[in-house]
């Protein structure tokens with residue numbers, strides 16, 4: 001019975017994530033890769049139906065959370081891009097009118113005189129109200145779901161809250177804490193209470209900002225960004241031609257890239273889906289979403305092992321908290337003053353690699369291929385289906401939870417421990433374990449220990465990597481692709497750019 005229910009939960013989960021398997025009408029807000037809002041990515045009203053079957057004799061005793069910050073406004077650099085788009089669109093309309101190529105109905109009304117909603121803003125990247133709500137509500141659901149874990153009075157050692165040294169992550173931690181401890185304090189009508197959020201310095205945060213402290217990764221990323229752009233080009237070219245004939249405006253590829261960016265911001269932040277998003281048809285949206293997902297795959301995901309191996313210290317930290325919780329639990333310390341939950345707030349660059357360490361979102365035999373150190377194919381191009389979707393893996397407020405359970409055997413009082421893995425609050429099967437309720441020893445032996453050999457300081461020391469500088473040559477799609485793949489296995493030096501999501 002238990003097994004059967006687990007299997008049902010697993011299949012429901014797969015159905016949820018194989019896009020459009022559920023016959024819902026197309027909604028562009030679910031196809032925005034990592035710009036997708038949490039409520040568009042996960043149906044939070046329906047989470048109970050995904051609970052896995054946990055035996056009655058098992059109680060949650062500790063929880064590890066790592067969450068991405070919530071929905072945020074565009075960064076300063078992107079606000080500037082939208083300001084440039086305003087000028088470009090005005091020029092295109094003017095050209096069309098002058099050349100008499102415009103038959104009025106083909107130019108969408110909103111384009112005439114369009115101004116960026118973020119026009120003239122000199123600050124960006126902050127958590128917006130929608131983003132606060134995402135984390136606040138997540139906290140209320142987590143507290144409801146695990147009352148055993150959150151029943152204790154607040155103490156910073158029982159419920160440590162950590163954020164990266166980036167304001168939108170710290171604000172996300174505060175929004176979460178506000179929900180988690182609401183009604184438990186004395187402050188104001190909401191009976192709030194103060195709690196602490198601690199950040200490591202940016203320069204040394206290898207647990208949550210490993211992507212910014214790992215030199216090997218930074219070299220890889222900087223040297224491969226241009227190649228990722230090259231991979232996207234054919235799709236953008238094709239859509240650019242389609243848009244030119246559809247709307248009689250002489251778009252360039254860069255205009256279309258900016259319009260897709262605008263579409264994502266409008267749809268996600270403002271719920272406007274009939275302006276920039278309305279320029280594209282459904283097929284084109286699927287393709288644009290795929291190009292974003294390719295980038296996530298290659299620069300943050302399974303595309304290269306350094307992308308996720310550098311996240312091993314985070315996994316190790318979680319493993320250690322679980323070992324300590326088990327020990328404290330076994331020793332039955334007086335007063336029960338030991339850590340119950342460790343709550344972390346970070347970035348897509350943290351969540352995506354962490355999900356890869358657990359082996360999530362793979363296809364077919366890909367987990368075995370990773371074990372044999374074989375490289376994976378790129379996520380298949382639409383209309384083919386795929387598991388690798390930014391909108392599922394790392395939407396705003398996307399999260400992973402590892403919940404430690406103690407199971408008591410009634411006969412002999414002995415305990416066994418299990419780890420439940422939740423992704424965006426839905427139980428997920430660990431390929432290494434074959435279940436979403438993994439015996440702690442199996443989790444240790446098959447997931448954690450094999451990864452510990454990738455020691456952060458040695459894999460991240462750029463000097464240890466052979467440098468070879470590739471010269472990109474013009475070539476066809478397939479040639480670009482093979483160049484890209486060969487490039488994946490080398491690393492080149494270039495300058496630093498910080499564009500975390």
Ligand SMILES: *[C@@H]1O[C@H](CO)[C@@H](O)[C@H](O)[C@H]1NC(C)=O
Nearest residue numbers: 238239242243281282283284
């Ligand atoms: C969308 O536009 C493309 C051209 O980019 C065209 O080939 C395709 O048939 C259109 N799809 C739909 C569903 O209208």
Ligand SMILES: *[C@@H]1O[C@H](CO)[C@@H](O)[C@H](O)[C@H]1NC(C)=O
Nearest residue numbers: 409410411412413414415416
């Ligand atoms: C508990 O587990 C240990 C080791 O597996 C075993 O030797 C022992 O008999 C079990 N029962 C009790 C009551 O300790």
